[in-house]
Amino acid sequence: MIDLNKIDIIVSENGTEKTALIPILQSIQREFNYLPEEALRRVSEISKIKPAEIIGVASFYSQFRLAPVGEHMVRVCVGTACHVKGATQVYDALRRAFKLKDGEHTDQSRKYTIEKVSCLGCCTLAPVVQIDQITYGHVTSDKADDIIKDFETQKDNKSKKRFRKSDGTEIQGEIRIGLGSCCVASGSSDIKDAVESTINETGLKVKLKSVGCVGMCHQVPLVEIVPVNGEATLYSKVKPEDIQQIVASHFQPSGLFPRLRNRFFNAVGNIQTDQKWKGIERYELNIREKHVSSFLGKQFPIATEHRGMINPLDLEEYQQHGGFLALKKVFSEFTPGQVTDKIKSSGLRGRGGAGFPTGIKWELVAKQTSEIKYLICNGDEGDPGAFMDRMLLESYPYRVIEGMIIAAYAVNTREGYFYIRAEYPLAVKRIRAALEICRENNLIGKNILGSGFDFNVKIYEGAGAFVCGEETALIQSIEGNRGFPHLRPPFPAEKGLFGLPTLVNNTETFAQISFIMRDTVDRFTRIGTAKSKGTKVFALAGKEARGGLIEVPMGMTIRQIVDEIGGGIANGRKFQAVQIGGPSGGCIPASLQDTPIDYESLTSLGAMMGSGGLIVLDDTDCMVDIARFFLSFTQEESCGKCTFCRVGTKRMLDILDNLTQGKSKPGDLEKLEKLAGWTKKGSLCGLGRSAPNPILSTLKYFREEYEAHLNGICPTGKCSALVNYSINDNCIGCTLCVQRCPVDAIPFLPHQKHVINAELCIKCDACRQVCPVEAVVVK
């Protein structure tokens, strides 16, 4: 029995209308960790929401669980970057570690429940596993037990150190710590604690500052030291125990006594640092470099202007850097029509993927005569390899809000929504705080900055459905329904939220507005190509040497991004392709790497700007497996409303499953092509219409790989059903593989060449990963 009073309270807090349904369910799940049937029945009794609506919604969104789970949630990220780095093996290894049988997700002790999540947005730490709030990066399949052990020791270990604030007069400099999700996931809060305690103990007068995402997610956690005089130094991949030394090398303690203490700590610090750190890579490594100028140098920040310099929630700082100037200018100099005209002449196109001209959309909404109109900021970033929206919301909340207010003014709406993915709790928290601060400063609410213009914004948390990135589905979701898209027209601009005209723009689109309006439009139109103006933010991840969040001018070539920003391919492998646009996009082969990135050129190659995921693939990546990966994602995320998407994606996945498992039949490629073509043509919304792109583009550029699979061969050895593991003569008999093998498929024969028993082998890849001499052959 559950306490039904709790349900009554939740309903009274959220309301009894259908629009309250998703928030009610989210509250119930927060309370009980799942949605007990009794609770749902109670909701139907005391609200206007019908049982069919409740169960329809509760079973649609992946955030909701209808069955109880274990004490701790183990989330294995199976986003694109994690996938290409072996997330499936990690997932399988964890399942083995928890001794789960087929169909089970909670272990015997009911302590752990394992689930796959489509993207935790820490692509640069791939593969990533999250247990409750602790994130483990660079996990390999042989680390499963270590992670669990580590979690057991860490889970109750909450740091209680507090930072004593310096008075500001004697500041010797600033220590900036990245607090984007990647940084936090990589341990930046531990770093922050370490800095705080170091400052406390040394009595240094330095300012500790949290800054938004710098974009260099491949180097997290990042710590930047900015002395009052002298050059700033950026430290990457910092460990907590490095902090003392870093701090000491830049700042001199003020008094004699602390100076001595500092030295002492310094020495101790050295010893500690030299110790080999044994932890699983909760946060890692010891390579340190100064500014990576090539990574940042080629970029052009507009949406991410002043990256790494401003505290996300410091309004004053945002204003010092030109924040809200655009808004003030708009209010004082332009009519709404003039704003729309400027956006039209800027050539700005929607950054959500399809590239619809933003100004024209605004004009459509502006000309609607309805008394009430809505504005929605689409932050439902569902692409499993993208995290731009998350980063913009977390790091530049004011810039997005400013863009929204300007848009609201232009189209004459007074009510706005932030629709943010539930998987982005930090983004929700920041936006909530930013909106509160804006309200306090008359930037949101009535008579904004004395302009006479009113605008209010609510936050709506998505509940886990990729399809809700599609604007008509998103609107359904806010209305408290299953995220079923409907056919456009009517477009939301005419008939949107609650049947009223609604402007839906992507987060990144809003983040570009203030730049355009602050100065002359020319400044923006000079950047980019003839038809694609400005910049685009990409989440660069995969096999490049340096990944992260980048913002580049439209028209930059794939080669420039991969080689100059990404630093080429890691580990000396060969560049094979980039996957652009996530599940809606396609693979562009290395042979076309001089293609400039803009909307038209990507579409003509069978890819798509999409939401901006950019995954670099090397010659060890199997293109059939990549196509299968994306299709399994879209198939999972299909809402199930229309035939071509619901069944078409499943049948294509069946064929790809068979290809990767050596069960394919002659004619399968033709069937796959036919289905892909019809799913594209016959589906209701963008999800289904673009779902075949990963297949069609790989079929176009890598058909020989498909043909090899048809003959039972996976050229890269990625498709485990098609390969066998063996050991060659390089073997030195070190038994490392023997120790790692989870199924005892390698007999313990020290100093002899090891042998893998193919019948026992489960192809978990642990032996290959651990072998010091590359003696494990996958063929």
Next chain:
Amino acid sequence: MVHLKINGQDIEVEAGVSVLKAAEKAGVKVPSLCYNEELGHFTSCMLCLVKDARDGRLFPSCSVISTEGLSVITDDEEITEARQTGLELLLSEHVGDCQGPCQIACPAHMDIPQMNRLIAAGKFKEALKLVKKDIALPAVLGRICPAPCEGACHRKTVDASVSICLLKRFVGDENELHPFDPLPLNGKRVAVIGAGPAGLAASYYLQLNGYQTVLYDRNDLPGGLLRTEIKAEILPLNVLDQEIGTILSTGVEFRGGVEINASYFHDIVSQYNAVIVATGNLADEIRNWGFTTTAKGIEADQNSYVTSLKGVFAIGNTLRSSRLAVRSVGQGKEVAWSVAQYLSGEEPKGEPRLFNSRFGRLFQEEISEYLKESVPFNRVNSETLKYSGLTKEEAMEEARRCLHCDCRDIENCKLRDLSGRYDASQRRFAGNERKLMTKHFTHSIVYEPLKCIKCGICVRMTSKYQEKFGFSYIGRGFDVVIGVPFNESVEAGLAETAEKVAKACPTGALSVKDSK
């Protein structure tokens, strides 16, 4: 008013009317499964795709409002392929049999499950009427048929197949007269050469349809191999004579003891409006009659039985030697269709072949679901009954063992109709595995979730009529199911609207229990 073109035809409709409705006004019925007059459009099945003539884009006509100057093509090769593909995708997850596997296996395609229901209900006359629609000689075949139907019977997975053959014999034995009144003669005359099972069956159905049929045979008595090749203890002559009697009593004129050669044959062809050759295994003599032949027999179309000679059809062992009398009997029925089509100036196509959904083998886990409509008794011991046949009680009991694999909504299934019309193949996009079937009964309807095509009509309708629980989409994507919230029963979910919803279901997922 809005003006648009449907297939080039100018149409004027009121503002706000969908393209689907505009097409209807132009006399074009665009197919759809998810559109419902009462509930409106939903855009799920996507079968109503039509083409914008201006840019060639396909769009769902149910959900697009007619706009001034729109020009729409409702049918062309691409649209046909789109609908066919859509149907094939729906069929790939539509787990259910249209006709029972027994009926499909039966060379005469007799409606066996319905026969079983009628026998079980004691409605023997009606059972005979049903059987005779497809099988002209049930008492005879009930004794000699090797019963391919029983090989396909799903009951085999449970214990042993239903004794279909004995039941058919029971039906044939139980009634002496043929149950139909022939149509009045229409003045056209058909000759049937050969009075074996094929010729007898063809004569019967033609005569019933108003064609004066003359049945020739070289022997004095009709029956062909049935009379000469089968032991009397298996097929007593009185049974044969009696059943042939029911055929001749419809007005078929029998001319026995007539030896036919090439010239006589051509005389016959010139005297009659149509001729059916059913002379049994092909004799050398007939090779001279002018047909195109192969080593096996006369060459004829396998559906229409049209031969190379105009107005002449061929059936039975003349096409290909076979020991299956039931096949010959079935062909006799089918050729009657062809001849009728031919004589009314149409292209002969034979008996209309409807689409049949099939799922193949029944899984062990599904047996209990199928037994919900049956009884657990064992099969009557047919070896000992081979000669005596079934008593009335035995027959009724055995008939109740039938699992009723056929679909209740077979006569009223849009999915089946359209699949036939667009020549959809259920196998083309068959998936790797199929889910397990379940059946849910209420006092008035049956719900079979795996037949569901997710059109949402029931969900929308239960919502409209304010059902307390109603039906809901549960889950999403391919795994979405339509079910009742909070694990309530279907009875509770459809407390008020069961029959209404069942009737609105475009396929057999929801059907009225007593519809068959």
